Amino acid sequence: MRALITRPREDAEELAQELRRRGLIPVLAPLLTIRNRAGVVPQLDGVQALLLTSANGARALAAATGNRELPVYAVGDATARAASGLGFDAVENAGGNVEDLARLVAENLDPKSGALYHAAGTRLAGDLAGRLREDGFTVLREALYEAKAATELPAPAKEGLAEGSLDLAMFFSPRTAAAFVTLVTEAALASACELVAAYALSPAVRDALSGLPWRAIGIAARPDQESLLAAVDADYSGA
The missing domain is CATH 3.40.50.10090 (Rossmann fold)
Incomplete structure (x- = not known):
């Protein structure tokens, strides 16, 4: 088969x-062919956590910054495994979709403790930033990679x-x-x-x-x- x-x-x-x-x-x-965007350097001062909605985002973030100490909130199992494998120290797994991730973040983090950094692609599935802003969070979304279609x-x-x-x-x-x-x-x-x-x-x-x-x-x-x-x-x- x-x-x-x-x-x-x-x-x-x-x-x-x-x-x-x-x-x-x-x-x-x-x-799809994944390409990291050259010259993009995440500015993580004042950021309390990193948001990952794909394994591609995890790989692009790891290539763009040496910071592995900030906690990571991952959308699902594959993304969480990728982040852990790339050396991020603390990875929380929402085990689902963007809504599950937003819920996990809202349950565990305080908007007053700092901004959230979403390592995204140039095309988005779902509105994670919008959902979290409704809960009072500041979300810094940056496109670190792009997916080129065949x-x-x-x-x-x-x-x-x-x-x-x-x-x-x-x-x-x-x-x-x-x-x-x-x-x-x-x-x-x-x-x-x-x-x-x-x-x-x-x-x-x-x-x-x-x-x-x-x-x-x-x-x-x-x-x-x-x-x-x-x-x-x-x-x-x-x-």
């Missing part, structure tokens, strides 16, 4: 290892669809899903998706995939990698 991974290469290998443990063959076809379908995806050798495909963001739909349609391979089951991290990702005739679409119970893998397990355990 062959599983298409559309995540950026920096995030794909951990997922590939999880799929191999399940007896599935990962096929890597990144649809302009054509990566060869592993194109070949897998053309040959009918892909069994499932995994999608983690509406942007990636929408890009896949566009590139597959441009490559005249839409009908090949009738043989493929898609797995979406959230209903928003599922909606972005609706332009293709998938064999089936599974949705994670929660917006994290573990839940998406659980959805795959339910269908392919022992494959």
Whole structure:
């Protein structure tokens, strides 16, 4: 059983290892390329905590500053693991989405103790800063990286669809899903998706995939990698 991974290469290998443990063959076809923005230096004076909404943000922040002492509040498991692996000393994990992260921050921090620094990308999913400002926090949001979308379908995806050798495909963001739909349609391979089951991290990702005739679409119970893998397990355990 062959599983298409559309995540950026920096995030794909951990997922590939999880799929191999399940007896599935990962096929890597990144649809986004992550680039850190040159010359951006975080100003952290007066900041009480760092906010991370992606593993890409964790990596970009680690590259931009040597500060590892400020506490980190991470949106979910993969982001928390990335931050810990990069040497940040104190990492709190919201284990969910932006709303969960905002709730965790509001429960544990005092707006009077200093600003919050959000290490973000040039494109945002959700309004973390707006949510926290409603609770009285000052949020300094800075774009430390950008995600460049592929302009054509990566060869592993194109070949897998053309040959009918892909069994499932995994999608983690509406942007990636929408890009896949566009590139597959441009490559005249839409009908090949009738043989493929898609797995979406959230209903928003599922909606972005609706332009293709998938064999089936599974949705994670929660917006994290573990839940998406659980959805795959339910269908392919022992494959």
